[in-house]
Amino acid sequence: MATIQEVAKYAGVSVATVSRVINTPDKVKKQTLFKVQNAIRELNYEPSVLGRSLRTSRSGLLLVLLPSVSNPFYAQIINGIQDKAIASGYNxxxxxxxSDPDREVIFFNMIKNKLADGIISMDPTVNKESLIELSNKYPIVQCSEYAKDNTLSYVTIDSKRAAYQAVKHLIKLGHKKIGLINFDKKFLYASERYSGYEKALKEFDLKVKDEWIYNTKYLNFESGQQAMRVLLNQTDRPTAVFAVSDVLAVGALKELHINQLKVPEEMALFGFDNIEISNVVYPPLTTVAQPMYDLGAISAQMLMSKIKGEEVESRVLDHQLIIRETT
Amino acid sequence: MATIQEVAKYAGVSVATVSRVINTPDKVKKQTLFKVQNAIRELNYEPSVLGRSLRTSRSGLLLVLLPSVSNPFYAQIINGIQDKAIASGYNxxxxxxxSDPDREVIFFNMIKNKLADGIISMDPTVNKESLIELSNKYPIVQCSEYAKDNTLSYVTIDSKRAAYQAVKHLIKLGHKKIGLINFDKKFLYASERYSGYEKALKEFDLKVKDEWIYNTKYLNFESGQQAMRVLLNQTDRPTAVFAVSDVLAVGALKELHINQLKVPEEMALFGFDNIEISNVVYPPLTTVAQPMYDLGAISAQMLMSKIKGEEVESRVLDHQLIIRETT
DNA sequence: TTATCAAAAGTAATCGATTACATTTTTTTG
DNA sequence: CAAAAAAATGTAATCGATTACTTTTGATAA
Incomplete structure (x- = not known):
């Protein structure tokens, strides 16, 4: 790669002029402009992001932290982020x-080192204090997962209410024995969805039986399947199950197929997220739709506002129950 | 963030000494070492990646280029890459x-700018010449997708042979009318799998009917479903379909459910990739297993060897037919 | 005590850009 | 046409690190 000095030499001007041609072209005489642009073309020059951001503290890069790419839930959020970011000249x-704090630190350092201009985090909040501290100095937006604090910004949905509505829907259908397949409670959404589940049951005087609750260690099909296996092995088994993620629900559904149980007649199933696959499995999964694209898009816009130094306000977006054929 | 100068001042030494404490601690007197380390701790200092890599041309970052995160196929490759990269101190x-060449350029520039040390690309090769040129200057490894050239390195499988074997398997089961759901031919794997399909049919004197071949525009469930819809609408419809990706196959399977066709009795289905979901749908999908984790792991190791300046040799890994219940 | 030499620390150039300030060139104006 | 003002360009400091080279310190030996 040619450097700015080489271009300057080739064009017979100073480096400052070359820099001006790139950043403020209207400040240089047409004739010079042409000469320099020609040199840039000839030498195939591209400004070094490294040199530039060392000087300007601007990289044009946004970091998106996510626990795992394998969860399709994030794919659509990323689309939303990407569209808005690109539209504003960010990558x-x-x-x-x-969800490993040690790995997170590495990426946090990228922003401290000005390798990135901002962060959208979908990671669970392990250490609220240090997140607050970081957020005071650098632009950070939490998406989906969040820690509530008035200095921290987030875009999310009301998980507790959504879970409450989902379980209430099962109750209205006549179910009295409702199981829960949950995920690691270090994720806020997991504990909130638990609260919603509990609230609905209590409201209708149904008991919360520990045996009907299974917390998975991983978030994949396998875990969902295993959870359902455990639930089915009870002598007094539930007639409906609420899973806090479609990934778990789809795994659970597979176990129902294996046991040749009719869905929803012998076992109803309610998922969460409305990831693409929930509508592809058979029977199509009843679930809670999160506005994933918007979660991403709004996070991105919020982050870019923050980078500009503007004040932003956290948002709780609407969800929607999608009643399909597993309930 | 504190800078190296601040640490130097605080510790009462020169910046060079601070740098030595960080990079070659055995070259500084114990007493000084202690003093500086203390200053580093007190000021919470972390070396700036920016300043450092401007000087050393080393960032410790590897770029992974992928067309889309929403395809679960990539998720496992990424795991393989990640494990090996982290083990060697790379992120x-x-x-x-x-698959947009303009977007690709942005990331290619990151390596030219020394923001990254190497690239693993899973993107289709749009412009072979410029890729070769780039690859001569910087460490680049192609994974899964590749352009064949003796200066370019790749890790992949033999797509043509795998497709050939899959289709042959369908033929052995007695199928004479075999459809193909393919993807955009700009992806090498798409055209190779087509070749394999064609070869198998020709070998058994079966005709390759254009009406039985559908090339999707996107790689998602929806497209697979639509493809199957078109295939089913033929008056003379195929009795078996080979889809070049599980994502397409799963979408196709949904359409079969909608039309209440028995699988595999009324329509057999063969997928490709063996992504997690292929074993979760009902009935479980027969497919070609790619060694995804290894594809990633080997790519990463190959890239790191290249970065060290070592010679590497391209690899073609083994695949495996996974016969489940859709054939 | 002093010469010799290794170890330790410091000085300053460097990586590739941006930009405040200084200087030169061009244009405007009385 | 000279002076003033505006426009264009150049000079050099700066961002935060590394490192070749130089200087200082201190240990060892004669």
Missing amino acids: ILLCETD | ILLCETD
């Missing part, structure tokens, strides 16, 4: 953290 | 390109 870099 | 950044 995004996806950082898979496996 | 990876995922770059979604939407």
